[in-house]
Amino acid sequence: MADCASRRTAACASGESLVVLGRSPVTSRLAPGLLPEGLRDTLPPQAHGQMRLMRAILDVLSSHGYERVDPPLVEFAESLTSPIVSGARSDLFRFMDPKSQHMLAVRADITGQVARIASTRMAGQARPLRLAYMGPVLRLAGTALDADRQFLQVGGELIGNDGPAATAQTIAVAVEALRAAGLEQLSLDLVIPDLAPTLLRAHGVADAAPVLEALDAKDAGALAGHPLEALLVGLLDAAGPAAAGLARLRALDLPGAARALVDDAATTLDLLALADAAISLDPADRRGFAYQTRIGFSLFAPGVREAAVRGVPMSSARPPSRNRRLASRSISTVFWTRWLHRRRCRASICHGMPQPRPAPACAPRAG
Numbered sequence: 001m002a003d004c005a006s007r008r009t010a011a012c013a014s015g016e017s018l019v020v021l022g023r024s025p026v027t028s029r030l031a032p033g034l035l036p037e038g039l040r041d042t043l044p045p046q047a048h049g050q051m052r053l054m055r056a057i058l059d060v061l062s063s064h065g066y067e068r069v070d071p072p073l074v075e076f077a078e079s080l081t082s083p084i085v086s087g088a089r090s091d092l093f094r095f096m097d098p099k100s101q102h103m104l105a106v107r108a109d110i111t112g113q114v115a116r117i118a119s120t121r122m123a124g125q126a127r128p129l130r131l132a133y134m135g136p137v138l139r140l141a142g143t144a145l146d147a148d149r150q151f152l153q154v155g156g157e158l159i160g161n162d163g164p165a166a167t168a169q170t171i172a173v174a175v176e177a178l179r180a181a182g183l184e185q186l187s188l189d190l191v192i193p194d195l196a197p198t199l200l201r202a203h204g205v206a207d208a209a210p211v212l213e214a215l216d217a218k219d220a221g222a223l224a225g226h227p228l229e230a231l232l233v234g235l236l237d238a239a240g241p242a243a244a245g246l247a248r249l250r251a252l253d254l255p256g257a258a259r260a261l262v263d264d265a266a267t268t269l270d271l272l273a274l275a276d277a278a279i280s281l282d283p284a285d286r287r288g289f290a291y292q293t294r295i296g297f298s299l300f301a302p303g304v305r306e307a308a309v310r311g312v313p314m315s316s317a318r319p320p321s322r323n324r325r326l327a328s329r330s331i332s333t334v335f336w337t338r339w340l341h342r343r344r345c346r347a348s349i350c351h352g353m354p355q356p357r358p359a360p361a362c363a364p365r366a367g
Contacts, residue, residue: 038142038149050152053181054134057154057335060177066132066156071113073136077105079116091139108139111312111332114157118330127160145305155334162313162331164264167295168271170331174299174309175274177335183301183308187278190242190268191296193286195261196235202255203228215284235284242269245281261294268295310334 035041042050058068077094091108107113110133118129134154142148158170175186196215200208211232214222218239223232234252238245246269249262262283269279298307312332 056180057177061132061156064173066130069131077103080105106138118159129159132156159330164267167268187300189298190281191285192283199258239282242279242281
């Protein structure tokens with residue numbers, strides 16, 4: 001046992017990794033420059049382009065009244081594990097703080113931290129409150145489309161107003177920011193995440209989970225024979241171009257609360273002035289919007305495999321949470337920038353990049 005402990009200490013001191021196989025510890029030296037899976041060094045010119053992109057987005061947010069906040073990279077795990085704040089516990093790197101003896105976690109998302117700031121340290125500020133942020137986030141695993149686990153997140157929080165006018169304004173600001181960052185030919189996808197749950201509640205459906213799963217999977221066959229089949233399939237059929245989709249929704253015999261959500265979506269669409277952007281609607285889509293209500297949105301651009309921006313309304317969501325004020329009347333706009341790692345530095349992003357200076361020549365010695 002003592003020998004094992006001494007070997008472990010020696011391995012750590014020499015920079016070796018220790019692999020224990022049964023009772024026989026085996027050391028393996030890591031290759032120089034090797035990084036853990038999903039982590040990377042960002043080199044020139046991508047590093048410069050990334051900072052220009054961040055600055056372009058933050059400058060647009062600032063011009064619309066969003067003030068900068070900078071929450072810490074690490075917090076108490078309890079603060080970061082509320083579903084409304086940052087999602088599943090499985091996304092978080094957690095460890096014990098030797099000073100406080102409390103569990104800490106590295107943030108996987110910044111939106112919840114900004115909500116915490118707004119509901120505590122800035123609780124007395126007049127609403128609506130506009131806050132912007134930028135910083136790195138770290139997750140335990142990447143996605144099916146992108147294996148990166150660390151990336152920069154930049155975004156804005158509009159707190160205290162979540163109506164159609166606020167949603168339309170938020171979308172317009174997001175479009176302006178993406179174009180300032182060099183992305184063009186944008187397409188907008190609107191969702192109404194609480195439409196299906198509201199419809200099911202209004203009709204007294206006790207077990208809504210199987211129905212919602214079928215809607216999430218776009219499986220009309222699984223809805224066959226359900227008492228609300230016509231309405232539920234109608235939600236799926238409304239997916240497509242926004243104007244036509246809203247017309248199909250308005251033709252359905254929806255209960256009052258569900259119809260009000262459709263009216264909010266229609267008002268938001270009427271207030272948008274995006275003549276050069278394709279706008280689609282998917283009223284039954286709740287993926288990524290499980291705890292949100294009202295109108296959500298995503299912005300896509302050619303060559304970007306995931307949404308470049310997601311707008312998450314959190315007006316009246318009530319998941320299990322000790323502090324429900326975190327979910328009070330807000331619209332979270334998150335610019336996911338990890339796509340920059342996978343792209344070449346575009347001229348529109350890296351325009352004006354300082355060129356490397358030649359090394360200065362050695363001056364001859366005097367005498």
